[in-house]
Amino acid sequence: MITLSSDFGSPYPAAMKGVVLQRTDARLVDVSHEFPRQDVRAAAFWLREILPYFPPATHLVVVDPGVGTDRAAVAVEAGEHVLVGPDNGVLLPAARALATQADAEAAAGDGTDAFAVHDIGYEDAESSTFHGRDVFAPAAAAVHDSWVDDGTVPNAVDGLGDVAPTDEFVDLELPEPKIEGDTIRGEVLVVDDFGNAITNVPGYVLEGLDEVRVDGQSVPAVETFAEVPEGQWLATVGSHGNVELDVNRGRGDDAFGVKASDSVRIEL
């Protein structure tokens, strides 16, 4: 199984699918092609939240503001999964989550969250414009087949170049909130299609509370949207375990006046 993720909208992902299907019979599953344009951090967040729900798979990810520069292409082994994409950090939060999950499932329980990064050479590729189609798609097909065959990343990809383990890669860690007593300085990581502003503040802080202050305003802390009237704002714990700023049947981002990367102060 190969999952596909990008910020391409339509129809560019179809060219990637064609290339993949030229090279492998793998099942294809779209994660999203509507990630916020060139927003590596937003894509990294969504992938971290979504990919651990998948069975073992190869995950092709192309959110790549550096396309056309000489940034590397990488394959990242993580548990029974392997991720393929640009070396800009977008794969790393998901790789850590998948490695930690595998670790937990193996009952090793030592929290090593080990993953392994491989550099995918692509000096033989022709295109400098559409690496999704001309570099990452053939790489993902080759990695998938090798991974399914014997659980390894291949030593080379036909038409691209050699593949080799590397310790040099761009890492990315999503920002952590600062918790000082009852005051938390966090950040909006992404706004979803519903307008829910998803923060980096862990959900447990709302436990037992009926109300918090968000940027100075009093806001009900609830378990479900339906606990407040339509149109009223609220803070709740989202499906990813973080504090979300929402509006029942409305848009939280508008009501709270926040967007991705904005800081937010929560007082308990």
Add this chain to the structure above:
Amino acid sequence: MITLSSDFGSPYPAAMKGVVLQRTDARLVDVSHEFPRQDVRAAAFWLREILPYFPPATHLVVVDPGVGTDRAAVAVEAGEHVLVGPDNGVLLPAARALATQADAEAAAGDGTDAFAVHDIGYEDAESSTFHGRDVFAPAAAAVHDSWVDDGTVPNAVDGLGDVAPTDEFVDLELPEPKIEGDTIRGEVLVVDDFGNAITNVPGYVLEGLDEVRVDGQSVPAVETFAEVPEGQWLATVGSHGNVELDVNRGRGDDAFGVKASDSVRIEL
């Protein structure tokens, strides 16, 4: 085969797909994840119009304004199909259509349109926020595998709870038009992506007519858009058999000033 329908946009459906694929090898087919947000009636209409075109399948549907409340989860047997979703009526118009279709195909012809509803307990599920991923996706996978194996809904779903037949469920019938002589008081059920306003008025009323009055305005009644000049409004019979208010290469909803749930008066 499992079809997936929701009002989630992107990327939440991917988490549902991951959960389903953890549990079954079934083929997945997206119906739509762009149903109007939290509009149970619109989704019910589209499912009724679309699902009968599918071969026997399990249909996972999550349009669920009541998520987080204690509304039930249900599986509905209908002909060779089975539907899984929230107990808010969204499955029922499609279930009736599928049952009627099966009935017709079996040449029984008695119009019983029988379907059977099962309550899916989910007291063992952990999430109160994202039932699509944590309740309906695992339920659909389990229902699919049981349905394919022996044509029954399972007695329980691992990690959720017991499943049992029930007579207590939320029903939904799409509104019927009032036809009094030559005056019909109907309603716009949905507006599609093209801006076509699809009413609940049966198409046969237009038979033999060149013109009708819609909310007092004279409008050509045509078989195809191309019968009127670009930009002109028209009434026609849509692909679902109902009267549609359209504009040739334009948006009918704007031209007629209507949206879903608006009433509309048609004089023949």
Add this chain to the structure above:
Amino acid sequence: MITLSSDFGSPYPAAMKGVVLQRTDARLVDVSHEFPRQDVRAAAFWLREILPYFPPATHLVVVDPGVGTDRAAVAVEAGEHVLVGPDNGVLLPAARALATQADAEAAAGDGTDAFAVHDIGYEDAESSTFHGRDVFAPAAAAVHDSWVDDGTVPNAVDGLGDVAPTDEFVDLELPEPKIEGDTIRGEVLVVDDFGNAITNVPGYVLEGLDEVRVDGQSVPAVETFAEVPEGQWLATVGSHGNVELDVNRGRGDDAFGVKASDSVRIEL
């Protein structure tokens, strides 16, 4: 494998998929359902650029401003591929590209780009409104199965009518630029989701140049977006080999004030 392309948005493509899956077990792959509404030329361009990346397949295409008129339905053989859609030219540029590709792969190298068109009768179909579902979907399923079985287009499609070779079909050629010395009069073929204005001007004209004039304005000619600062406009060679008018992390169509079908003058 059957690929699906349309300008339907959502959820109408699902009805087509249901009909196809009633009739065949073929793998389905969406190319796009977001092609610009009723824009035959834009769809023809995208299909020509994308379909050659696919392995041998049946390509179902429904961009069909003439739906409901008596325009024909056609199947077009091209290399190892076959295309099914309305007789309005939308299939032809892709058919030529696929035939040329097959020719090149066969090392025949005589550039014949031969393709063969078949008329698909549909006098037995019931619908005059939704040919995608009621004509093209069953036709594509039947063509696919016959094509896979013995490499031929069938003589008839159940429920539609007879299929026969024809020399009478609507052709479409994308416009060619006029190159006179250093002045090129071209045209914007499509604007993609990123706002890149893709012209019909072949990319080789930019070779060795640092700058060109576009409609009288001086614009850097670059290999990759990253060569200019964010927000600056540029001309480059896109992934399809044509000159694109872009903005680094912005919209080229807005910056250059162009849309599909607009003419553009490039001075080298």
